[in-house]
Amino acid sequence: MNAPLLCCRGLEAGYGTSRVLFGLDFDIRAGEVVALLGRNGMGKSTTIRTIVGGLRPQRGEIVFEGRPIHAERADAIARLGVAIVPEGRQCFPNLTVHEHLVAFAARRNGVAEPWTPARLYALFPRLAERADHLGNQLSGGEQQMLAIARALSTNPRLLILDEATEGLAPVIREEIWRCLALLKAQGQTTLVVDKYVERLMALADRNLILERGRITWQGSSAELDARRELWGRYLGV
Numbered sequence: 123m124n125a126p127l128l129c130c131r132g133l134e135a136g137y138g139t140s141r142v143l144f145g146l147d148f149d150i151r152a153g154e155v156v157a158l159l160g161r162n163g164m165g166k167s168t169t170i171r172t173i174v175g176g177l178r179p180q181r182g183e184i185v186f187e188g189r190p191i192h193a194e195r196a197d198a199i200a201r202l203g204v205a206i207v208p209e210g211r212q213c214f215p216n217l218t219v220h221e222h223l224v225a226f227a228a229r230r231n232g233v234a235e236p237w238t239p240a241r242l243y244a245l246f247p248r249l250a251e252r253a254d255h256l257g258n259q260l261s262g263g264e265q266q267m268l269a270i271a272r273a274l275s276t277n278p279r280l281l282i283l284d285e286a287t288e289g290l291a292p293v294i295r296e297e298i299w300r301c302l303a304l305l306k307a308q309g310q311t312t313l314v315v316d317k318y319v320e321r322l323m324a325l326a327d328r329n330l331i332l333e334r335g336r337i338t339w340q341g342s343s344a345e346l347d348a349r350r351e352l353w354g355r356y357l358g359v
């Protein structure tokens with residue numbers, strides 16, 4: 123089997139003197155969609171922040187494509203091909219949709235079919251209709267689509283989504299799920315945090331459950347579906 127794309131070993135992280143992650147061990151293989159689950163405050167966003175270089179781990183290592191990245195800065199990690207769609211979208215109010223899609227674009231060696239604005243507009247036709255609108259003229263759903271499209275424009279090897287469907291109308295949420303399924307079919311490796319467990323399970327190959335900064339369970343979506351007692355105990359649903 124090929125080496126994992128991302129490897130976390132004994133990952134410990136926190137804020138100041140408070141520890142949040144207590145030794146996480148997990149891998150993400152190329153082409154996999156992995157869901158990170160757990161109730162509020164269990165450390166999902168902290169895990170993501172640590173992977174993308176926003177928070178320096180206190181212990182442990184993160185290896186991306188065979189290269190240790192836990193001591194790298196966020197911009198260096200992004201250049202290696204890790205893209206995040208952050209909680210809260212963070213679109214630029216004074217850039218147009220189209221400017222968002224060209225300003226961050228990056229070509230990567232070995233990407234057979236790089237994302238271009240045309241391909242991104244085909245994925246999100248709503249963005250094509252809004253190409254000349256500024257970030258602050260978009261609805262919440264459009265901003266979320268733009269945040270995903272912007273991350274894709276960097277042609278990431280690993281795409282990370284933190285609560286991408288948070289606060290969106292059900293019809294828009296469905297559009298985001300449909301797009302994530304399309305990306306999966308194209309082989310996009312993805313790590314997803316989301317509250318909609320049922321929907322997430324339909325997408326994910328593997329699920330990790332975080333409980334107070336530790337992975338208490340991991341398994342396939344079929345296994346998680348069959349273990350409903352875990353839902354009440356660890357997911358609060």
Ligand SMILES: Nc1ncnc2c1ncn2[C@@H]1O[C@H](COP(=O)(O)OP(=O)(O)OP(=O)(O)O)[C@@H](O)[C@H]1O
Binds near residue numbers: 161163166167169
């Ligand atoms: N910037 C910060 N400074 C201090 N403590 C923080 C900070 N961010 C998060 N925490 C704490 O770290 C713990 C884990 O939070 P984290 O946001 O990683 O959880 P989560 O599983 O993503 O939950 P949520 O779904 O609520 O975002 C919580 O106790 C939280 O209060």
